[in-house]
Amino acid sequence: MTTTPDRTPPPVDTEEARLAVGRPATHAAGLKAVQVSLTRAVKQMGVVKSARNLLTLNQVDGFDCMSCAWPDPQDHRHTAEFCENGAKAVSWEGQRETVGAEFFATHPISVLERQTEYWLERQGRLTEPMVRRGGSDRYEPISWEDAFALVASHLQRLDSPEEALFYTSGRASNEAAFVYQLFARAFGTNNLPDCSNMCHESTSVGLARTIGIGKGSVSLQDLHEADLIVISGQNPGTNHPRMLSALEIAKQNGARIIAINPLREAGLLAFDNPQKPKGLAGLGTSLADRYLQIRSNGDLALWQAIGHLLLARGVADTSFIERHTVGFEDWAAHVADLDWDAVLAATGLARAEIEAVADMFASSQRIVHCWAMGITQHRNAVATISEFVNVALLQGMIGKPGAGLCPVRGHSNVQGDRTMGIWEKSPDSFLDALGAEFGFEPPREHGHDAAAAVRALRDGRAKVFVGLGGNFASAMSDTHVTEAALRSAALTVQISTKLNRSHLAAGRDALILPTLGRTEKDLTGGLVQRVTVEDSMSAVHASRGRSEPAGPLLRSEVDILCGIAHATLGDRHEIPWTDFAADYSRIRESIGRVVPGCEAYDEKISRRGGFTLPHPPRDTRTFPTAAGKAVFTVSPLEVLTVPEGRLVLQTLRSHDQFNTTIYGLDDRYRGIRSGRRVAFVSAADLAELGLADGDRVDLVSEWEDGVERRADDFRLVSYDTPKGCIAAYYPETNPLIPLDSQALESGTPTSKWVVVRLVPRG
Ligand SMILES: Nc1nc2c(c(=O)[nH]1)N[C@H]1C(S)=C(S)[C@@H](COP(=O)(O)OP(=O)(O)OC[C@H]3O[C@@H](n4cnc5c(=O)[nH]c(N)nc54)[C@H](O)[C@@H]3O)O[C@H]1N2
Numbered sequence: 001m002t003t004t005p006d007r008t009p010p011p012v013d014t015e016e017a018r019l020a021v022g023r024p025a026t027h028a029a030g031l032k033a034v035q036v037s038l039t040r041a042v043k044q045m046g047v048v049k050s051a052r053n054l055l056t057l058n059q060v061d062g063f064d065c066m067s068c069a070w071p072d073p074q075d076h077r078h079t080a081e082f083c084e085n086g087a088k089a090v091s092w093e094g095q096r097e098t099v100g101a102e103f104f105a106t107h108p109i110s111v112l113e114r115q116t117e118y119w120l121e122r123q124g125r126l127t128e129p130m131v132r133r134g135g136s137d138r139y140e141p142i143s144w145e146d147a148f149a150l151v152a153s154h155l156q157r158l159d160s161p162e163e164a165l166f167y168t169s170g171r172a173s174n175e176a177a178f179v180y181q182l183f184a185r186a187f188g189t190n191n192l193p194d195c196s197n198m199c200h201e202s203t204s205v206g207l208a209r210t211i212g213i214g215k216g217s218v219s220l221q222d223l224h225e226a227d228l229i230v231i232s233g234q235n236p237g238t239n240h241p242r243m244l245s246a247l248e249i250a251k252q253n254g255a256r257i258i259a260i261n262p263l264r265e266a267g268l269l270a271f272d273n274p275q276k277p278k279g280l281a282g283l284g285t286s287l288a289d290r291y292l293q294i295r296s297n298g299d300l301a302l303w304q305a306i307g308h309l310l311l312a313r314g315v316a317d318t319s320f321i322e323r324h325t326v327g328f329e330d331w332a333a334h335v336a337d338l339d340w341d342a343v344l345a346a347t348g349l350a351r352a353e354i355e356a357v358a359d360m361f362a363s364s365q366r367i368v369h370c371w372a373m374g375i376t377q378h379r380n381a382v383a384t385i386s387e388f389v390n391v392a393l394l395q396g397m398i399g400k401p402g403a404g405l406c407p408v409r410g411h412s413n414v415q416g417d418r419t420m421g422i423w424e425k426s427p428d429s430f431l432d433a434l435g436a437e438f439g440f441e442p443p444r445e446h447g448h449d450a451a452a453a454v455r456a457l458r459d460g461r462a463k464v465f466v467g468l469g470g471n472f473a474s475a476m477s478d479t480h481v482t483e484a485a486l487r488s489a490a491l492t493v494q495i496s497t498k499l500n501r502s503h504l505a506a507g508r509d510a511l512i513l514p515t516l517g518r519t520e521k522d523l524t525g526g527l528v529q530r531v532t533v534e535d536s537m538s539a540v541h542a543s544r545g546r547s548e549p550a551g552p553l554l555r556s557e558v559d560i561l562c563g564i565a566h567a568t569l570g571d572r573h574e575i576p577w578t579d580f581a582a583d584y585s586r587i588r589e590s591i592g593r594v595v596p597g598c599e600a601y602d603e604k605i606s607r608r609g610g611f612t613l614p615h616p617p618r619d620t621r622t623f624p625t626a627a628g629k630a631v632f633t634v635s636p637l638e639v640l641t642v643p644e645g646r647l648v649l650q651t652l653r654s655h656d657q658f659n660t661t662i663y664g665l666d667d668r669y670r671g672i673r674s675g676r677r678v679a680f681v682s683a684a685d686l687a688e689l690g691l692a693d694g695d696r697v698d699l700v701s702e703w704e705d706g707v708e709r710r711a712d713d714f715r716l717v718s719y720d721t722p723k724g725c726i727a728a729y730y731p732e733t734n735p736l737i738p739l740d741s742q743a744l745e746s747g748t749p750t751s752k753w754v755v756v757r758l759v760p761r762g
């Protein structure tokens with residue numbers, strides 16, 4: 001048995017010494033949320049910039065919130081159309097401190113490596129292009145032109161274009177994403193891994209194979225009009241806070257809500273809307289009418305049981321099934337023959353609870369089903385999502401007002417990036433259109449996804465890694481393997497706003513290319529440029545920042561990408577890189593001709609509020625699958641178990657972080673202050689293991705490769721979670737997730753299912 005160490009000693013913030021644990025909250029938002037947003041904003045940006053930024057956030061002529069992908073209301077908008085976590089994201093980007101050449105002169109990489117993610121990003125905005133050469137311990141300044149030439153020389157030296165990897169995080173604009181994938185393909189590879197691979201990939205795969213399009217089928221209006229809303233594996237109070245406003249409206253219109261989650265999340269229990277006097281006074285709206293505190297990974301079993309019960313209750317929409325679907329008989333036969341013992345073991349629920357939920361389905365006419373990472377980051381996620389679809393099809397809940405499937409996306413433009421072709425498996429139809437527009441033959445062989453990208457670097461099959469945003473080193477699973485893979489690269493390039501661990505897990509040559517954020521004025525080419533984004537409900541609109549850039553040397557993502565592309569490819573294929581950077585409308589003209597649904601793109605995004613992309617199942621109940629109809633699918637009921645004395649760890653977000661960006665050390669809704677190295681464990685497990693709240697343990701993960709992975713020194717917190725199921729924050733726990741532990745079919749790391757044991761610290 002081999003054991004990989006944690007970073008020893010794990011970097012810990014001094015503030016962690018004050019770690020305090022209180023009672024979890026039972027309401028989300030309220031006055032506290034307003035206080036936190038304003039205090040953070042003023043502290044980081046100053047009064048004037050705070051006012052300017054927060055007042056243009058999510059306004060029609062302002063910038064799109066760069067935090068999550070929740071949509072903006074189409075019709076009327078409040079003056080303050082944002083939430084606590086949106087405000088935190090804006091403050092974080094608007095931070096006044098900067099990190100330039102002087103900082104790097106006094107901070108060698110070996111010193112920075114000992115700092116936490118929280119400390120690194122807190123140092124301020126990156127403002128100068130920096131290079132580390134030949135494995136040196138320091139970053140030093142480099143001019144933009146020399147930086148582009150360095151990337152070009154590395155790329156031109158490769159034996160094959162397949163040795164280059166082009167990663168994207170979901171904050172990149174549509175224009176940047178389009179140019180980036182065009183460059184990768186013109187260079188000769190489909191190696192376009194992205195954060196989606198770690199996020200909603202299971203959704204994209206599950207929906208594409210069943211309804212023919214990998215996107216959700218609802219609008220905000222549908223949510224308002226639903227009479228039943230189901231929320232599975234999602235913590236909207238923290239991660240999509242304005243979803244709570246939509247839920248409040250739905251409740252006022254008479255909707256009922258079912259929450260399915262191992263943890264009782266405050267944001268699913270009740271909402272004190274800070275934009276309303278009653279909310280500020282703490283007299284808000286209670287949300288979940290029923291809370292199923294399911295065991296980790298019990299969802300596939302639960303949904304087969306719901307299907308089983310609905311069939312027995314005779315509520316099938318037979319005309320919808322006949323006209324629009326295939327495969328019903330096989331599926332019905334499969335769920336009719338349900339193993340209740342397996343269902344109860346997998347879910348940890350009582351049969352009566354499941355029956356009561358099925359009754360709520362049976363008595364509802366308009367059902368919307370929302371989900372996020374608690375579903376997608378599991379081994380059998382694609383099967384679970386396909387089962388959601390089965391139940392929706394059974395009752396004809398797609399393509400009618402107030403009903404549909406609502407995967408809630410993470411990064412603000414992760415859906416748009418896919419639409420623009422950031423995908424290692426883009427279909428031939430897209431590649432044909434791209435080739436026709438630019439007069440070249442794009443490569444057809446599928447590229448590497450995120451996990452395959454790590455393997456390719458690790459095994460020496462890839463040598464150059466370019467990151468358009470994000471923090472690949474910390475966000476990916478198996479931190480030590482991922483970091484070592486990045487370090488083995490000949491060149492790593494990170495296009496970033498803030499310093500993070502990916503800049504430290506650097507290739508022999510490494511570049512940090514600082515870029516403008518969404519809040520900042522983009523005057524590339526002497527024009528006032530705007531960009532476009534797509535939200536979780538396929539609405540596309542423009543975004544324009546107003547703030548002064550953090551430094552004079554910053555360049556936009558589009559400008560940087562066009563610079564790299566031009567230096568690498570010159571005038572090959574006659575792609576007008578310089579014109580693209582000079583006027584982003586030129587990019588939008590090409591998007592209009594290449595991307596389905598984006599015809600007359602520049603004109604449509606100039607309309608107030610933008611436009612919504614077509615979605616055949618939602619719009620006309622047509623299903624672009626091979627069968628031409630929606631597909632019922634049969635999935636074997638798999639009940640995952642763990643060996644004696646072991647627990648299942650889910651890795652999740654605190655209220656004070658955005659992915660690997662740590663804003664602060666509190667998780668207000670879960671009662672945690674000043675600390676992140678905590679593990680939430682049930683009282684029953686603590687008792688059985690002879691441990692107690694407050695004890696310190698190391699987490700050790702066990703996997704079939706025989707390697708034991710460790711994350712050291714976590715404080716145990718006695719918490720209301722099902723027995724056997726524990727929780728701790730990401731990214732601190734990423735060293736525990738084996739690279740090969742991936743969801744079937746989608747390849748998503750199984751971040752919500754990690755088998756661990758707790759080892760008391762002596
Ligand atoms: N403020 C803030 N906003 C964010 C982010 C952020 O980090 N901070 N991240 C953004 C991104 S990229 C994303 S993808 C989204 C993530 O949004 P979420 O998916 O809400 O994020 P997680 O914290 O991973 O929470 C997962 C939820 O699933 C539950 N869960 C875990 N396992 C299971 C299970 O087996 N079954 C069920 N039914 N539930 C389960 C957990 O208890 C938790 O409530 O948020 C986006 N928005």
Ligand SMILES: Nc1nc2c(c(=O)[nH]1)N[C@H]1C(S)=C(S)[C@@H](COP(=O)(O)OP(=O)(O)OC[C@H]3O[C@@H](n4cnc5c(=O)[nH]c(N)nc54)[C@H](O)[C@@H]3O)O[C@H]1N2
Binds near residue numbers: 169377474497515731
């Ligand atoms: N264990 C575990 N692992 C997970 C998850 C989990 O739930 N558990 N969730 C997964 C999910 S859902 C996701 S989406 C991934 C996230 O993975 P990533 O998207 O790769 O990571 P982020 O933390 O969002 O990236 C933060 C960095 O982005 C850069 N940045 C911020 N704004 C901008 C910008 O406007 N432009 C550019 N160019 N750069 C910018 C900053 O330098 C910042 O340090 O993590 C995944 N990893």
Ligand code: SF4
Binds near residue numbers: 067069084085087
């Ligand atoms: S819900 Fe998401 S997109 Fe909307 S303001 Fe809050 S963080 Fe930003």
Ligand SMILES: [Mo]
Binds near residue numbers: 195198200409410411
């Ligand atoms: Mo995500």
